[in-house]
Amino acid sequence: MNTTPTTTQDTTGGPATGWWTEAVIYQIYPRSFADSDGDGFGDLPGITARLGHLAELGVDAVWLSPFYPSPQADAGYDVADYRDVDPLFGRLEDADKLIAEARAKGLKVIVDLVPNHTSSAHRWFTAALAAGPGSPERARYVFRDGLGPDGAQPPNDWQSVFGGPAWTRVTDPDGRPGQWYLHLFDTAQPDLNWDHPEVRAEFLDILRFWLDRGVDGFRVDVAHGLIKQADLADWQEPQEILSGAEVAKPRPPMWDQDGVHEIYREWRRLLDSYGGDRILVAEAWVEPAERLVRYVRPDEMHQAFNFEYLLAAWTAPAQYAVITRSLEATDAVGAPTTWVLSNHDVVRHASRLGLPTTLTGGRPNGIGAGDPQPDAPTGLRRARAATLLMLALPGSAYLYQGEELGLPEHTTMPDEARQDPTWARSGHTVPGRDGCRVPIPWEADAPSYGFGPTDASWLPQPPSWAEYALDRQRGVPGSTYELYRTALRLRREHGLGRGTLRWLSSGDEVLTFANDGVTVLTNFGSAPVPAPAGELLASSAPLDPDGRVPTDVTVWLRT
Structure with a gap:
C-alpha cells in the first residue's frame, strides 16, 4: 500500500547559476585531517600535502573548519583573532599556500566564519x-x-x-x-550584540581580509542565531539549536529572528563586488523548509545546509517527503538545495543509520560505550545507499572527511578522553561530538594510521581504524572509497547536480526517480525488488541472482 503519491512529478534544483549550484564540497576538520609535524594535531601544511586525495576523489571544493587563533575551548569555534592562524595549525603563510595549491588542483576553498560569538580571550x-x-x-x-x-x-x-x-x-x-x-554555547563563547554598528563593520572587514587572500566563500556558523528577540523574553521550552519544526509554534527568541536577513543582504553585496562567484553558506538549523529558504533568497546567501534531510528517518515515505518539500521550497526562491548527511557536529551516518532510531528519525548527541551500539554492517550498508541516493539529487552536496572511507563513529571512546564542552556542561551525561572528530586513517600499518609521523593523536583512534584506511581501499573494487569515486565521476558526467528530478514511484518500501538520463532506485523494504536493466552503479553489490535490488541498496540505471 502506498502512503505517498505515485504520480510523476517534476522538481528541479532551481534556476540559479554558478559553480556552487551543483558542487560537491568536502568538509575538512583541520585538527583531524593530517598532521605534518607529529604533535597529534592536524594542521594546514598537512592539509596541503593531502589535497591530491581530494582531487583524485573528485570533489569541487573544500570547506575548512576554524583554524584561527583560539584557546580551543570549543575546538576553535571560540575565535580570539579572525585575521590570523593559530600556531597549532601553522602560520598565515600556510593558509595562503593552501589556497594557492587548492586552486592549482581545481579546488575552491571555503573558510568557516563564526559571527555569533567570539572567544572570551578576544x-x-x-x-x-x-x-x-x-x-x-x-x-x-x-x-x-x-x-x-x-x-x-x-x-x-x-x-x-x-x-x-x-x-x-x-x-x-x-x-x-x-x-x-x-553565551548560547560555552562560557568561553560570549555572544556578540549584532544590533551594534561596530560589530557589523568589524565583520565586513573580516570578510574583506579573507576575500583579498583569495578564498571562494564562507560557511557561516550558527547563521540563524545572530539577532535575538529585543526583550530577551523567557523561553521555557527545551533548548535546541533547531529553531522549531512547526509553523504554528512560536520561534524561540534566540533563533531565526527576521533581523538576520538584513545582515546577510549586506554581506552578499560585499561578496558580489568581488566577482568570481564567491559564496555564503548558512549553517542554519531552521525548520520548516519554508523558513530555511529565506536564507537563500537571491540577495542573501547562496546555500543553506539541509538539516531536515540529515535528520529524516530511513524510510521511503520520510525520504520522499523531505526531498520533495526541500526541492519545492528552494525552487520557490530560485536557489539550489544543499544536501548533507554528516558533519563535525553529528554522529557519522555510517553509525547513525545503524541505530534503531534510524527508522524514526532524529539523532543522538554522541554515542558512548554504555549506550546502545549501532549495528555496524547495517549502518555502513545504509550509509552507502543513502550517499548514492543523495549524490543523485539535483543541487549541491557536502561530504565530511572520512565518510568516503565508510568511517563509523568512535562509539567506545574512554570518557576521560572526551573534550567536547557538551560532555562537561551536561554533567557527563551527554557524550557530545568527539566520536565523529577522531583523526582519520590514511595508512593501515603506519603510526596513527598515517594521520601523522608519530603515534600522537589528540583523540584516540580505535583499533578498527586500520580496516578503513585509504591504502586498504584505493583500487579495491567494491570498497567505499571506490564507490564514492565512481559516484562522483558519474554524477559529473551525467550532470545530476544540475538535473531535474521526476518521481517514478514513491511507496512504503521503494523510491524511484529519474534525473535526466539516470534512474535511481532505493529499496527500503525487507525483501528484494525488481530493477530495470542498465545498471550503472549499485551501493552494494552484487544484486541477487535474479537481478533484484536487496534491502538498503540504491542503484543508478541508464534511463
Whole structure:
C-alpha cells in the first residue's frame, strides 16, 4: 500500500547559476585531517600535502573548519583573532599556500566564519570586562543586569546549547559581583550584540581580509542565531539549536529572528563586488523548509545546509517527503538545495543509520560505550545507499572527511578522553561530538594510521581504524572509497547536480526517480525488488541472482 503519491512529478534544483549550484564540497576538520609535524594535531601544511586525495576523489571544493587563533575551548569555534592562524595549525603563510595549491588542483576553498560569538580571550571581550557596566566596550556583547534585589539571578531562563545556563556573571574591576553576559554555547563563547554598528563593520572587514587572500566563500556558523528577540523574553521550552519544526509554534527568541536577513543582504553585496562567484553558506538549523529558504533568497546567501534531510528517518515515505518539500521550497526562491548527511557536529551516518532510531528519525548527541551500539554492517550498508541516493539529487552536496572511507563513529571512546564542552556542561551525561572528530586513517600499518609521523593523536583512534584506511581501499573494487569515486565521476558526467528530478514511484518500501538520463532506485523494504536493466552503479553489490535490488541498496540505471 502506498502512503505517498505515485504520480510523476517534476522538481528541479532551481534556476540559479554558478559553480556552487551543483558542487560537491568536502568538509575538512583541520585538527583531524593530517598532521605534518607529529604533535597529534592536524594542521594546514598537512592539509596541503593531502589535497591530491581530494582531487583524485573528485570533489569541487573544500570547506575548512576554524583554524584561527583560539584557546580551543570549543575546538576553535571560540575565535580570539579572525585575521590570523593559530600556531597549532601553522602560520598565515600556510593558509595562503593552501589556497594557492587548492586552486592549482581545481579546488575552491571555503573558510568557516563564526559571527555569533567570539572567544572570551578576544581583545574586545577582555576590554569589556575591564571597562565595566554601561561602557561602549560592553555594548559590543550582550551584557545585562541580573534579576532580584542583588542581581544574583540570571536576566532570563535561557539555557546553553551545551547544557546549563546561558548566562554567566562577571566580577567587576572593583571585585564585586557584576553583570551577566549571554553565551548560547560555552562560557568561553560570549555572544556578540549584532544590533551594534561596530560589530557589523568589524565583520565586513573580516570578510574583506579573507576575500583579498583569495578564498571562494564562507560557511557561516550558527547563521540563524545572530539577532535575538529585543526583550530577551523567557523561553521555557527545551533548548535546541533547531529553531522549531512547526509553523504554528512560536520561534524561540534566540533563533531565526527576521533581523538576520538584513545582515546577510549586506554581506552578499560585499561578496558580489568581488566577482568570481564567491559564496555564503548558512549553517542554519531552521525548520520548516519554508523558513530555511529565506536564507537563500537571491540577495542573501547562496546555500543553506539541509538539516531536515540529515535528520529524516530511513524510510521511503520520510525520504520522499523531505526531498520533495526541500526541492519545492528552494525552487520557490530560485536557489539550489544543499544536501548533507554528516558533519563535525553529528554522529557519522555510517553509525547513525545503524541505530534503531534510524527508522524514526532524529539523532543522538554522541554515542558512548554504555549506550546502545549501532549495528555496524547495517549502518555502513545504509550509509552507502543513502550517499548514492543523495549524490543523485539535483543541487549541491557536502561530504565530511572520512565518510568516503565508510568511517563509523568512535562509539567506545574512554570518557576521560572526551573534550567536547557538551560532555562537561551536561554533567557527563551527554557524550557530545568527539566520536565523529577522531583523526582519520590514511595508512593501515603506519603510526596513527598515517594521520601523522608519530603515534600522537589528540583523540584516540580505535583499533578498527586500520580496516578503513585509504591504502586498504584505493583500487579495491567494491570498497567505499571506490564507490564514492565512481559516484562522483558519474554524477559529473551525467550532470545530476544540475538535473531535474521526476518521481517514478514513491511507496512504503521503494523510491524511484529519474534525473535526466539516470534512474535511481532505493529499496527500503525487507525483501528484494525488481530493477530495470542498465545498471550503472549499485551501493552494494552484487544484486541477487535474479537481478533484484536487496534491502538498503540504491542503484543508478541508464534511463
